[in-house]
Amino acid sequence: MSAAPHSVGAVLALPGVRRFWAAIALSSLGDWVGLLALTALANELAGADYADRNFAIGGVLLLRVLPALLIGPLGGYLADHLDRRWVLVVGDVLRAAIFVTIPIVGTLPWLFAATVLVETVNAVWLPTKDATIPDLVPPLRLEAANRLVLATTYGSALPAAVLFTALSAATEALSAVAPWAPDSSADVALYANALSFALSALLLASLGSALPAGSAVPPEQRVGVLRAVVDGWSYVARTPLVRGLVAGVVGAFAAGGVVIGLARVYVDEMGAGDPGYGVLFGAVFAGLGVGMWRGPRLLRGVSRRRLFGLALAAAGGVLVGLSLVADMVLAVVFSLLLGGCAGVAWITGYTLLGLEVPEHLRGRTFALVQSLVRLVLSLVLAVAPLLAALVGQHRVSITDDAGLTFGGVQLAFCVAGLLAVGAGLASFRSMDDRPGVSVAAELRDSRSEPGTYAAAGLFIALEGGEGAGKSTQARLLAEALTGDGSAGGPEVVLTREPGDTRVGRSLRAILLDPDTGALSPRTETLLYAADKAEHVARVVRPALERGAVVITDRYVDSTLAYQGAGRALRVDEVEQVARWATEQLRPHLTVFLDLPAADGLRRALPAGGPDRLEQEPVDFHERVRGHFRALAAADPEHYLVVDAARPPAEVAAAVLQRVGPLVEARL
Incomplete structure (x- = not known):
């Protein structure tokens, strides 16, 4: 089976991306090896004095940050306006050349100067690399591409440490038996570091026209850079x-x-x-x-x-x-x-x-x-x-x-x-x-056991607070997947909780009718669990076994959020009941439509007045929203969070963008 379109494997299968990623990996490896080698050489050149060694290492590391502090905005400007293909290739060549000179000169002042030069190149090279990624991958795969680059950037620290350790041990062993061998492991590491940058430059040059050229940022976005920075800082503050x-x-x-x-x-x-x-x-x-x-x-x-x-x-x-x-x-x-x-x-x-x-x-x-x-x-x-x-x-x-x-x-x-x-x-x-x-x-x-996933079919749950638009989005998704209803498309079953079985309709009337009045939180939980048990047994599981796409408006997460967080019951106890009722069946994807509680309640007000749950105070619904968010954050692989304040058509497009590849991969 081919890789899912949003997976890392699918990203690496794109033309040119594999070589670009390999170049990024080599550059990241060189950056980490460079950090180790520069500090090790500074320690060596400073002599035996404890304070001198600390000052030398601190000086190297301080000089690594100075270019970013002093010329960071200029580096971003150059990254926007210079030819990106030229910047990436020449930047790697320059870094390779600078690292070669460090052991040749072999003095602490030149080590400091070379550190500044390398970081000056980085001030332009790094934003150029970041601006290039969206042009190499389609929007659907950008999230996976960013994960891959992030993992490569930080993950290369481990192989860099292994390489530096191996080079150090080999240099020490060889210098003990061969007088002609270099006696500085830091020097050897710096040469290896230069080689990694040179190889990265060759890979980038080999991409040719596959590597985007020209400006990375449209002119209208460049104008407001300062304002964007100020807005971001202001929001955080x-x-x-x-x-x-x-x-x-x-x-x-x-x-x-x-x-x-x-x-x-x-x-x-x-x-x-x-x-x-x-x-x-x-x-x-x-x-x-x-x-x-x-x-x-x-x-x-x-x-x-x-x-x-x-x-x-x-x-x-x-x-x-x-x-x-x-x-x-x-x-x-x-x-x-x-x-x-x-x-x-x-x-x-x-x-x-x-x-x-x-x-x-x-x-x-x-x-x-x-x-x-x-x-x-x-x-x-x-x-x-x-x-x-x-x-x-x-x-x-x-x-x-x-x-x-x-x-x-x-x-x-x-x-x-x-x-x-x-x-x-x-x-x-x-x-x-x-x-x-x-x-x-x-x-x-x-x-505790989080649940299991159906081997056949595709199970999708839409979750969210009152007024988030779950029913609307469930309907729009079902319509998008069925298309014109012609043969050959997947069977789509649109359902909801509570109330999509004969027993469930009776339970729904009890649970949502304001005339029911206050229920014990445990009673409410058990009634919802009864609806879920009947719903899974009569509707969901049979449809999945037929290979259908099942789209449900609410599922287990609603019980955890409303009865667990909202009613302040122990979530673990509520989950045990809900998982038992649903036979541990978990959706392949849960779409959480996120909306502030107050906004959702204003949307949800029906002509006949609010139902029993809609009558709860805003802080109840904020606790519900917070728990939905926590569930989504805990398992991003199986969740999609969408801003439900956006127009319904935009929300539907975002949902379909994530669901479409799942349908292709599973059915």
Whole structure:
């Protein structure tokens, strides 16, 4: 079976994209190897003095951020106006040439100057690369393409660490037996780094006309760049939740950056040298990758707002633990854990931003986050070694034969860790959307069975609050999939909950009629579960077994949101009842139509007055909306979040864009 159109495999199958991705991978590999090699060479050229080595490493890292601070806007301007094909190819050639000169000259001043030159090229090359991606892939596959590039950019840190470690070990072994062999592993790594950029340039040049040329941004968008930046900053500053998310995402990277910035001196204190540096560097980014890829999936049932603060606090706690470790093996273990916690915090915060930020501001907000991450990470990498150098190393004698040795590295780890713990706990308290539910209980519940997926057919659920337009969008989707009704198209079954069976209609009357009055939350939950059991047994499962496309207006998520979050029942208990009633059947895709509760209630007001649930206060419906968002954030693979404030035709187009490939892939 061919790859789904929105998958990474489908992106790589596009003409030219595979070679472009390979070039990006080589450039990213060179960037990370360059970071390791430059700091290692700075440590080597600075001599034996503890403070001198820290200042040299800090100087290199500080110079990596200066071009972005000073000429970032100019770099973006050049990326917009120069020929992109020329910028990408020549940029890689220039970086390769600069890195070759560093070991040849072999002085600390030239290392500093070369660092500035490389980052100046990066200031133009990186935005040009980002502007090229949308021109290589169709809109349907842009999300997968961005995931691929993001994973490649950060994921290449691990193979870079492995390569640097292997080159360091091989250089040390060879120089011990062969007098002609180079004795500096940093020099060898810099030559390898230059080779990676040269190969990237060859790949980009080989693309020819497949690589877009000309300006990346239309003239009308270039005019308002300054205004767009100001609007993005203003929105983040005046929105507490988004402000906290941005600060936390940046803080997660800063926690990992402290370790990277001090790792070279830290491993020297343990006698591990360049190989140990590469291992520790790789451990942080290996943990980061695992945390980003697997963490939220392993903790699927945990509220994403809670998970964000918990992961950030956990990263800080691990960093404090690392400050107490003086053994290389334990340091690697703590670094893996630190990267994992930071990865969970980063990807959770990034996903929540996608749900919380209005669509018309989303691009600017994400651009701001990416810029802040790069800026803060670079500043941390630069400042932490300088602070460690100022503190120096100290020893406190306990007895004549025993004492405690500590230095600026350990102090910096400890202070950064305590700050991260405080930030995580503050975030948890301010964003806690499940007050009264213990963290231990939520972690335990997160291991419960999330449901299964039908082997035949395609099951789609539309969810959302009152007035979000679920019934309208379900009908429009069914009409789009059936077309003119000619033979050969899929069978489409349009259904709803509650009330699409004989028993369900009676239950619907009880549940929604205002004359029913107040029901016990548990009674209400069981009545909805009874409707679901009958609905799945009589309508949904038989249609799926026939290979049909089943589109349901509401399903299990509505029970979790309304009876769990809305009625303040324990969500895990509500889910157990709902999953049992539906035989663990889960939709292949859930479309969440997101709309502020107050707006939805105004839309939903019928001529005959509101039903029993529509009569609930706005804060009830906001809790419902918040839980829908949390469910979508926890499992983006099976959810589509659409801004329901948009015109119905635009919403329908967005839904069909995601559903169409699923129909082609499964039926």
